[in-house]
Every structure is written in C-alpha cells, then in structure tokens.
Amino acid sequence: MLTVELKKLFQPLLLLVALMITIVYYNQQLNFIHTYWPNGGLVPIYDHASDWQDRFGQSLEKEDIAVVEDEYLTLVEQADNILLENAIAEQLELKNYADFESWYKENLPSVAINEMDEDEKEIVEKIDAIQQDLIDYTGQSIEDKIVALQTLYLSIEQFDSSDTFLMNEHYTVKEREILSANLFMEEGWRNILPTYLSSTVSGYFESILTLLIFLLSLLISSVFVRDRLLGLQKLQWSSRHGRNILWTQFVSGMIASFLLITCIVGLFWGLLYLTDFTQYFSNGLNSFFIRDDEPLLVSLFQWTFGEWIIKLVLLVYLIGMAYSGILIFLSQTSKHYLSLLMKIIPVGFIFIAIANRVFKDAFYLKNDLYQWTNISLVELYVGILLFVLCIGLPIIYCIHQRNKDLVN
Numbered sequence: 001m002l003t004v005e006l007k008k009l010f011q012p013l014l015l016l017v018a019l020m021i022t023i024v025y026y027n028q029q030l031n032f033i034h035t036y037w038p039n040g041g042l043v044p045i046y047d048h049a050s051d052w053q054d055r056f057g058q059s060l061e062k063e064d065i066a067v068v069e070d071e072y073l074t075l076v077e078q079a080d081n082i083l084l085e086n087a088i089a090e091q092l093e094l095k096n097y098a099d100f101e102s103w104y105k106e107n108l109p110s111v112a113i114n115e116m117d118e119d120e121k122e123i124v125e126k127i128d129a130i131q132q133d134l135i136d137y138t139g140q141s142i143e144d145k146i147v148a149l150q151t152l153y154l155s156i157e158q159f160d161s162s163d164t165f166l167m168n169e170h171y172t173v174k175e176r177e178i179l180s181a182n183l184f185m186e187e188g189w190r191n192i193l194p195t196y197l198s199s200t201v202s203g204y205f206e207s208i209l210t211l212l213i214f215l216l217s218l219l220i221s222s223v224f225v226r227d228r229l230l231g232l233q234k235l236q237w238s239s240r241h242g243r244n245i246l247w248t249q250f251v252s253g254m255i256a257s258f259l260l261i262t263c264i265v266g267l268f269w270g271l272l273y274l275t276d277f278t279q280y281f282s283n284g285l286n287s288f289f290i291r292d293d294e295p296l297l298v299s300l301f302q303w304t305f306g307e308w309i310i311k312l313v314l315l316v317y318l319i320g321m322a323y324s325g326i327l328i329f330l331s332q333t334s335k336h337y338l339s340l341l342m343k344i345i346p347v348g349f350i351f352i353a354i355a356n357r358v359f360k361d362a363f364y365l366k367n368d369l370y371q372w373t374n375i376s377l378v379e380l381y382v383g384i385l386l387f388v389l390c391i392g393l394p395i396i397y398c399i400h401q402r403n404k405d406l407v408n
Contacts, residue, residue: 011219018215022264025214029207030268034275037200044141044148049194049289050276058283059190065156072149079134079142086133088126097146100130155288159189168295172374175365178300183286186302191284193305195291197277199361205312206359208268210352212261212320217344219260220253220324221331246398250328254391257324258317265316269309281306285363296366300376308363311380315358318383323351325390329397358382 038046056064079097083089094100104127109120134143158165162184166176183189272278285299285308303311330343358379361367369378 014219018218021214021218022211025207025211026268030204030211033200033204034271038194038196041144041147042195044144045151045289046194046197048145048148048152049192050279053192053279053283056192058192059187060192060288061190068149069153072146072153075142075146075149078136079146082133082142083130086130088129092126094130151291152289154292155290158290158292159183159288170295170365174374175300179298182300182302183298188284188286188302189288191287193280193283193285193287193289195289197280198285198305198308198364199297201272201277201309202312202359202362204268204272205309205316206355208264209316209319209355209359212264212316213323213348213351213355215260215264216257216320216324216327217348220257221327221340221344246332249332250394250398253328253331254321254324257321257327261317261320265313269313272309281309294366296371297361297364299364301363303363312359312362315362315379315383318380318387319351319355319358322383322386322390323348325387325392325394329390329394332394332397354382354386 052060052064052068060068076097079100083094083097083100086094089095089100092103094103107123108127109123131141131143135141162180165183166180171179281304283305285301285303285305290297299308301308326347327344330347331340357368362379363377365371367379369382370376375381
C-alpha cells in the first residue's frame with residue numbers, strides 16, 4: 001500500500017511543472033547570490049577579504065593589521081602623487097587625496113542627473129575626470145580601495161576597547177557577558193567574514209524554503225483529495241490494509257516531502273560549492289567586517305560559518321516538514337479542490353511570513369524573533385514547535401477518523 005501511495009505522488013506532468021517553477025524561481029530569486037553578489041560598494045570590501053584570507057588565513061592578527069595599514073598608506077601616497085599631476089585638481093587647489101575627499105563630500109550634488117543645473121553638471125564632470133585618473137594599471141579604482149580600507153579601519157576601531165564596544169545600548173547584560181567572551185577573550189572579532197555575506201546566505205535559504213512551500217503545495221496536497229472525489233478510500237476500506245489508508249497516506253506524504261526537500265536543498269546547497277564562499281566555511285560568525293551602524297550583526301554562538309549553514313539547512317527541514325504535515329491534514333479534511341485551495345493559500349503565506357522572520361539574520365542578535373523574545377536559539381525552537389504541532393494535527397486526525405470509522 002505504501003508503494004502504491006508513493007507512486008500516486010510522483011506524477012510526471014506535475015513534476016515537469018515543478019521543474020519549470022524551480023528554473024523560473026532560480027532565475028528570479030536564487031540566481032542573485034551566484035551572479036550579482038557582491039555588487040556596488042561591497043566589491044572592493046569582498047576583494048580585500050579574499051586577499052587577506054589568502055595571505056593571512058582565517059583571521060587578522062596585530063602584525064597583519066600593521067601590514068594592511070602600510071598598504072593603505074601606500075595607496076594614499078599613490079593617490080596623492082596622481083592628484084599632484086592632475087590639471088583639474090591643480091585648478092581646484094587640491095594638493096592631496098584628503099583635499100579631494102573633502103571637496104568631493106562638500107560639492108557632490110544631492111539631486112538626480114536630470115535635475116542638475118549647469119554648475120552641478122560641471123562639478124560631476126570634474127569628479128568623473130579625477131576619478132578616471134585614480135584607476136591603476138589593473139583597471140581597478142584606487143579610490144574604491146581606499147574607501148573600503150577606511151570603512152574596515154572604522155570597523156576595527158570598534159574593537160579597540162572592549163568596554164566601549166560592549167556598552168552599546170542595544171546589548172543586554174547577559175549579551176554583554178557572552179560577547180565579552182566570544183569577541184574579546186576568544187578574539188572572535190578578528191575573523192575574516194565579508195560584510196553582509198551571512199545576511200545574503202540566510203536570505204538564500206529563506207528563498208529555498210519559499211520555493212519548497214510552492215512545490216509542496218503543488219505536488220503533495222491534491223492527490224489525497226482526488227482519491228476522496230473518486231471514492232477510492234471507500235473501496236480501500238474493504239481490505240485490511242485499506243483500513244489504514246489515512247496512516248499510509250500520511251507516511252507516504254511525509255516520505256515524499258522529505259525526498260523533495262532533500263533534492264532541492266541538495267541542489268542549491270551544492271551550488272554554493274561552485275562559489276568562492278567556501279573559503280570562509282571554517283571562519284567564525286563574528287567579524288570586524290560588521291559596520292558600525294549595524295551593532296546587532298554579531299552572534300552569541302562560536303560556530304564556524306559552515307556550522308551555521310548546517311543550522312540553516314536544519315531549519316529548512318523542520319519548517320518544510322511542518323508545512324508538509326499541515327498540507328496532509330488539509331488535504332485529508334477538504335472535500336474538493338476549491339476547499340483545499342482556499343485553505344492552502346493563507347496557510348502558505350503564513351509559512352512564508354514565518355520563514356522571513358526565522359531566516360532573516362538567523363542566529364544573530366539582529367534576528368526579529370530574538371529581538372522579540374531574547375531567547376537564544378529561538379529560531380530553532382520555533383522550527384521544532386512548528387514541526388511538532390503540524391505533524392501532530394494529521395496524526396490526531398488519523399486516530400480520530402479510524403476510531404470513528406470503526407464505530408460506524
């Protein structure tokens with residue numbers, strides 16, 4: 001009976017539709033981390049992280065920071081020499097890079113290009129001309145490198161004094177105690193982990209779970225309703241095995257859901273190994289790369305980046321299997337497809353909203369669920385609670401319906 005029920009769930013046409021949905025969803029949502037990240041101002045910062053990872057290992061020690069500082073001063077000196085020979089800089093009386101930086105901040109127009117007057121357009125043209133001279137022989141901007149290093153130095157300065165860092169009003173007394181050990185006694189802040197890499201990866205797994213919600217809704221729920229409409233359950237009840245049909249459907253539905261989740265997670269987790277993010281899998285979660293305006297992007301846990309990703313995979317399984325349980329319950333209690341659809345739509349959106357709260361900066365202080373509850377590992381507890389509740393519903397229904405059928 002179990003194999004028969006499993007065969008019903010693997011319908012070639014629906015699997016083809018699911019494949020098309022997966023391809024479209026990948027191109028619309030999941031492709032970003034593989035194709036477009038990092039982008040903008042994160043590119044030079046990520047380049048520095050990769051370079052330091054190759055040269056210094058998983059963390060920056062004091063002597064490494066001194067080497068980086070020398071390289072920074074060399075870049076500034078190089079920019080100073082370029083500006084001394086630049087005609088526009090000479091006309092504006094900009095004698096070094098510091099002068100250009102100050103003039104740039106004071107004069108950069110704050111309006112869109114199509115709203116600029118002639119004077120503002122002229123300023124933009126002068127800025128562009130100077131910035132073109134600040135491109136080295138490799139085609140990279142010296143200015144971008146300097147700005148990236150300045151940003152990272154500001155981040156490093158946050159950790160110069162543990163007392164100053166931990167007195168941030170965003171941290172509770174308990175959090176200060178744990179962060180004092182993780183960041184300073186264990187020197188966890190020295191880890192190299194690029195800015196927003198963890199936020200981007202957690203968003204990636206949130207999108208995977210959202211895709212699974214769509215696929216599970218398509219592949220799992222309608223089969224059991226169809227059996228009811230065709231009257232198969234009444235025919236099956238005439239046999240000894242058929243009297244356990246609800247249990248068989250529950251088990252087959254959970255097995256099929258587990259296999260589907262494994263395939264999707266395996267596929268997209270495997271794609272991460274085609275990126276160069278793998279070089280950071282052994283690095284710690286906390287890092288001096290956090291921005292000074294993001295004080296909550298620190299973690300209470302001394303996990304490696306790879307161990308943290310495993311926790312995200314576990315959350316995908318817990319919430320995905322929980323959604324499978326609620327789908328089986330809804331399909332067993334729906335009389336027709338329309339009734340099932342009207343139930344699945346709101347439940348699906350509720351699970352997507354839960355996924356957003358659970359996965360957004362998961363296991364960091366910034367996570368919304370943690371901010372509401374101040375409970376460590378609250379993301380994992382929510383996943384376990386959902387799993388128990390949603391698996392319990394179809395189990396209770398199976399017991400109740402079997403007893404009812406036996407009485408009748």
